[in-house]
Amino acid sequence: xxxxxxxxxxxxxxxxxxxxxxxxxxxxxxxxxxxxxxxxxxxxxxxxxxxxxxxxxxxxxxxxxxxxxxxxxxxxxxxxxxxxxxxxxxxxxxxxxxxxxxxxxxxxxxxxxxxxxxxxxxxxxxxxxxxxxxxxxxxxxxxxxxxxxxxxxxxxxxxxxxx
Amino acid sequence: xxxxxxxxxxxxxxxxxxxxxxxxxxxxxxxxxxxxxxxxxxxxxxxxxxxxxxxxxxxxxxxxxxxxxxxxxxxxxxxxxxxxxxxxxxxxxxxxxxxxxxxxxxxxxxxxxxxxxxxxxxxxxxxxxxxxxxxxxxxxxxxxxxxxxxxxxxxxxxxxxxxxxxxxxxxxxxxxxxxxxxxxxxxxxxxxxxxxxxxxxxxxxxxxxxxxxxxxxxxxxxxxxxxxxxxxxxxxxxxxxxxxxxxxxxxxxxxxxxxxxxxxxxxxxxxxxxxxxxxxxxxxxxxxxxxxxxxxxxxxxxxxxxxxxxxxxxxxxxxxxxxxxxxxxxxxxxxxxxxxxxxxxxxxx
Numbered sequence: 209x210x211x212x213x214x215x216x217x218x219x220x221x222x223x224x225x226x227x228x229x230x231x232x233x234x235x236x237x238x239x240x241x242x243x244x245x246x247x248x249x250x251x252x253x254x255x256x257x258x259x260x261x262x263x264x265x266x267x268x269x270x271x272x273x274x275x276x277x278x279x280x281x282x283x284x285x286x287x288x289x290x291x292x293x294x295x296x297x298x299x300x301x302x303x304x305x306x307x308x309x310x311x312x313x314x315x316x317x318x319x320x321x322x323x324x325x326x327x328x329x330x331x332x333x334x335x336x337x338x339x340x341x342x343x344x345x346x347x348x349x350x351x352x353x354x355x356x357x358x359x360x361x362x363x364x365x366x367x368x369x370x371x
Numbered sequence: 372x373x374x375x376x377x378x379x380x381x382x383x384x385x386x387x388x389x390x391x392x393x394x395x396x397x398x399x400x401x402x403x404x405x406x407x408x409x410x411x412x413x414x415x416x417x418x419x420x421x422x423x424x425x426x427x428x429x430x431x432x433x434x435x436x437x438x439x440x441x442x443x444x445x446x447x448x449x450x451x452x453x454x455x456x457x458x459x460x461x462x463x464x465x466x467x468x469x470x471x472x473x474x475x476x477x478x479x480x481x482x483x484x485x486x487x488x489x490x491x492x493x494x495x496x497x498x499x500x501x502x503x504x505x506x507x508x509x510x511x512x513x514x515x516x517x518x519x520x521x522x523x524x525x526x527x528x529x530x531x532x533x534x535x536x537x538x539x540x541x542x543x544x545x546x547x548x549x550x551x552x553x554x555x556x557x558x559x560x561x562x563x564x565x566x567x568x569x570x571x572x573x574x575x576x577x578x579x580x581x582x583x584x585x586x587x588x589x590x591x592x593x594x595x596x597x598x599x600x601x602x603x604x605x606x607x608x609x610x611x612x613x614x615x616x617x618x619x620x621x622x623x624x625x626x627x628x629x630x631x632x633x634x635x636x637x638x639x640x641x642x643x644x645x646x647x648x649x650x651x652x653x654x655x656x657x658x659x660x661x662x663x664x665x666x667x668x669x670x671x672x673x674x675x676x677x678x679x680x681x682x683x684x685x686x687x688x689x690x691x692x693x694x695x696x697x698x699x700x701x702x703x704x705x706x707x708x709x710x711x712x713x714x715x716x717x718x719x720x
Contacts, residue, residue, distance in 0.1 A: 307385060
């Protein structure tokens with residue numbers, strides 16, 4: 209398989225994964241571009257593995273985790289073709305709040321949630337991706353879920369909403 | 372309230388808003404071209420530097436090395452397969468996961484008290500190891516005392532960790548990780564700050580039970596024989612109920628080549644589990660009478676799984692190792708029944 213064929217087929221999936229990891233569309237585009245660049249440099253090796261997509265997703269995840277540079281300023285795209293999508297959340301308030309809480313999680317915890325609940329990976333596969341032990345993955349997930357649950361409960365309790 | 376469903380829906384909704392990535396493939400191609408060009412230049416520069424170092428630096432370095440003295444850090448003759456960390460009698464104590472390596476040891480434990488269950492992780496680092504807890508940014512460290520030694524309670528925002536050094540310099544850290552109250556359906560993991568007075572007392576009683584004893588080898592269901600030149604045993608971790616091997620048990624042993632660096636991990640992992648995945652693997656000749664399976668689960672590492680009647684033993688190879696080497700390593704090892712931990716032996720020696 210040629211890199212261009214792979215990239216064309218898998219770009220949407222990588223963009224979705226990156227968007228969930230970064231919680232920012234601009235940063236997600238940067239992340240995917242950098243990951244694809246790295247993948248292309250070592251494409252000779254990647255094309256020999258059983259699942260090139262899994263390998264590139266691993267590059268993407270590790271690239272995301274290694275990014276120490278966080279944007280301090282919002283970038284404003286000046287060129288054409290930028291269209292912010294409206295949030296199609298059926299429960300916008302709750303969905304937005306959950307999304308913001310996700311964005312506030314430490315990067316490892318967020319990555320574990322995305323890989324587990326969006327990409328559908330097992331804890332062992334996530335551990336292989338993040339180069340850590342499955343127990344560590346379970347720890348991240350449990351902390352992340354606890355944080356989300358506690359925070360959501362607190363918000364709801366604060367607003368007097370009954371579940 | 373289905374919280375997980377909320378999370379899944381939020382992820383799906385937000386993923387649907389991902390940008391289309393127009394032009395990213397072309398940008399990646401341009402970036403890759405730049406990287407390849409830069410690497411060619413770096414390789415040329417490195418080659419020139421190597422020539423210069425060999426010509427000038429090596430003779431100087433050899434002269435300096437003859438005069439250098441490396442300070443030794445004694446750790447009571449402990450090897451990477453030995454534990455010296457011990458927990459003395461505490462009422463309601465149950466030991467859990469543990470591990471040891473050349474650079475440290477850990478032991479998980481729980482204590483049942485007043486109907487609740489308290490969970491702790493204990494870490495021990497050899498004399499001379501850096502102060503890992505002094506630099507954590509957190510709340511001010513209240514001074515405490517453990518068996519007359521000055522200790523500090525560190526709050527990193529998630530956990531409370533009590534740390535101190537024994538007189539020989541061994542650094543001990545006891546981390547309070549969770550509390551499960553009798554009525555709680557799930558464990559309260561965080562935050563546990565500030566500590567209630569009785570939690571603090573329990574943490575201190577666990578800390579005071581910690582001691583460093585004589586080295587005792589950690590037994591395992593495998594004893595290694597032949598190893599590839601340079602490969603040395605560097606650690607063992609055991610998860611699950613101590614003294615038993617159940618479906619949740621997991622033992623990991625690492626053997627490392629001395630040239631291993633953080634960016635180029637050259638190590639063999641030997642994992643013992645109830646059943647390892649061997650999908651897409653091919654069967655090898657029997658290894659010590661047990662069926663073997665060989666496969667390539669990742670790009671850089673191969674895997675040999677030996678299926679014994681009571682567990683699977685997986686050898687995850689170091690990059691660069693051949694199939695013949697890993698098979699020889701497995702064939703030369705002795706396997707003991709996983710279901711009988713009393714028959715296990717230290718993995719080395």
